[in-house]
Amino acid sequence: MIILTGWIPVWKRNRDVFKKLFWVNFFLPLLEPIFYLITFGFGLGNFVRDINGMPYKKFIIPAIVAMATLSSSFFYTTYSSFVKMIFQKTFDAIIATPVSIEEVVMGEIMWGATRGIISGFMVLIFLIFLGLVPLKNLFFYLLIISILSFTFSSLGMLFTSIVSTIESFNYPIFLYYTPMIFFSGTFFPITNFPDFIVYISKIIFPLTYSMISLRALEYNLNLKIILEGIYPFFHGIIFFILSIKLMKKKLIK
Amino acid sequence: MTTQIIIEGFNISKNYDSFKALDNINFFVKEGEIVGFLGPNGAGKTTLIKLITCTSFKTSGKLKVFGLDTEKDQKKIKALIGLVPQDNNFDPDFTVYENLLVFSRYFGIKRDEAEKRIQNLLNFVGLQNKRDEKVTDLSGGMKRKLIIARSLINDPELIILDEPTTGLDPQARRKIWEMIEDLKKNGKTIILTTHYMEEAEKLCDRIYIMDAGKIITWGNPKELIIKHIGTETIEIYNCEDVKLNEIKGKKIFFKDRIYIHTDNKKEALEMLTDICENIKFTVRPTNLEDLFIYLTGKELKE
Ligand SMILES: Nc1ncnc2c1ncn2[C@@H]1O[C@H](COP(=O)(O)OP(=O)(O)O)[C@@H](O)[C@H]1O
Ligand SMILES: [Mg+2]
Numbered sequence: 365m366i367i368l369t370g371w372i373p374v375w376k377r378n379r380d381v382f383k384k385l386f387w388v389n390f391f392l393p394l395l396e397p398i399f400y401l402i403t404f405g406f407g408l409g410n411f412v413r414d415i416n417g418m419p420y421k422k423f424i425i426p427a428i429v430a431m432a433t434l435s436s437s438f439f440y441t442t443y444s445s446f447v448k449m450i451f452q453k454t455f456d457a458i459i460a461t462p463v464s465i466e467e468v469v470m471g472e473i474m475w476g477a478t479r480g481i482i483s484g485f486m487v488l489i490f491l492i493f494l495g496l497v498p499l500k501n502l503f504f505y506l507l508i509i510s511i512l513s514f515t516f517s518s519l520g521m522l523f524t525s526i527v528s529t530i531e532s533f534n535y536p537i538f539l540y541y542t543p544m545i546f547f548s549g550t551f552f553p554i555t556n557f558p559d560f561i562v563y564i565s566k567i568i569f570p571l572t573y574s575m576i577s578l579r580a581l582e583y584n585l586n587l588k589i590i591l592e593g594i595y596p597f598f599h600g601i602i603f604f605i606l607s608i609k610l611m612k613k614k615l616i617k
Numbered sequence: 618m619t620t621q622i623i624i625e626g627f628n629i630s631k632n633y634d635s636f637k638a639l640d641n642i643n644f645f646v647k648e649g650e651i652v653g654f655l656g657p658n659g660a661g662k663t664t665l666i667k668l669i670t671c672t673s674f675k676t677s678g679k680l681k682v683f684g685l686d687t688e689k690d691q692k693k694i695k696a697l698i699g700l701v702p703q704d705n706n707f708d709p710d711f712t713v714y715e716n717l718l719v720f721s722r723y724f725g726i727k728r729d730e731a732e733k734r735i736q737n738l739l740n741f742v743g744l745q746n747k748r749d750e751k752v753t754d755l756s757g758g759m760k761r762k763l764i765i766a767r768s769l770i771n772d773p774e775l776i777i778l779d780e781p782t783t784g785l786d787p788q789a790r791r792k793i794w795e796m797i798e799d800l801k802k803n804g805k806t807i808i809l810t811t812h813y814m815e816e817a818e819k820l821c822d823r824i825y826i827m828d829a830g831k832i833i834t835w836g837n838p839k840e841l842i843i844k845h846i847g848t849e850t851i852e853i854y855n856c857e858d859v860k861l862n863e864i865k866g867k868k869i870f871f872k873d874r875i876y877i878h879t880d881n882k883k884e885a886l887e888m889l890t891d892i893c894e895n896i897k898f899t900v901r902p903t904n905l906e907d908l909f910i911y912l913t914g915k916e917l918k919e
Pocket of ligand 1: 665
């Protein structure tokens, strides 16, 4: 039972916690993309040849934006949501009010997505400031950031609805999330691999499309780029619906 | 004026997989009553509350709350109920005030109105000086009071308290009893669960005694005692050489004691002292614990 605005109080609750813990929650993790930039961009980038005519420093920019966006959304709806659900019983408290379980889950996912957007946006501004992303690409980057935030926030919630202990997050994280971070054409082009690997990667790691799309944006914006950029959103919708269904099953006995 | 029935349950059963947590239960709650569900751990009290608050669903039977269907009208039903859950499920990240404010949003209460209500509720439960403290710093009794304040934020018609005083010291417990009585005076309908017989006896107009998913008996606490076993209890400690058959009244052998429940204590005592001179015993009014032992052969508390 979803009323279109019913999830907003849940979203606001999460926003209020976030504001209280702004520094630890948010500002410190923002240092990570800077480390990526120093390591891969300015460090490794000096030894690596251009990739398909693109300087390595530029090649990894989409990855750096994606890392910040993904970790901020995905790790919210996994660990934070799980702790709230199992240890703090926050969800139990909320579903005894007129807010339904579907709306609780939706509020969580929407907040995870919001966090991803905020993190991605901050990194983006920083990269624009350094001249590594042209200002004209701001809006397309924001679109991709929003889609990734929603998709991976939903995916995190899907895992949360499946795992039974907090330790078992290691399965989805080490068997899916981490390989995806490395093998989605983030830090090196997967096009050098055999076709079937590229094919599989595109199917199981929607991030691959975002990387391809954002890199192509360096040359010009066209319909193909837009479609590739939007593609992970459909994964997101599936994760979203599944996670709500499974979460309901898990919490309403 | 007829008093309204607020909750009606017919033949309600609830299974968790193949386990029967509630087994064909019938009950009702009238407007303005305090109704208690008394039973040991695992009796099914919390399960029943979950069904009423639409956070879990029955396997079979019929359940109407405010005349509404718990499966179809969840939002309407939940808007009219205030729940004090068995476990204190606060937001540990927030202060006392913030916990109440955040909760008020779930009911769609406007900010200005919420501020007013929070102030009144903090006064009501005596936490006005703790407004800006972290909830994790509150004592057990204060936490419970805060949860009661939180359950009242939507000015509910029906307040449900799941073991409101379990684990509290006697003083905090009495404070909470006073609050519950105040709420009743204000015309609220109240359901509470407990495994403390004094609590049920003191507060409840009617009780349902539960064990292993079943309702064993129900009624006014005092009337139940009179009906089933008698108002006076003689508790005998050294029972070996006592010939009790001649004494009238219900005799229960439990652990190392013998309990004689009777309405005629004078006669029973005379016979007792006739039978055995150095018998050790005490005489006291019968309580719900005695009734529970009589009905189930078990104690309420482990
Ligand atoms: N989600 C659940 N899944 C399986 N069994 C449960 C669940 N919740 C409660 N039970 C079982 O149902 C019985 C009644 O539990 P409960 O309603 O919590 O009792 P009470 O509140 O009277 O202590 C217990 O045996 C308990 O173990
Ligand atoms: Mg219980």
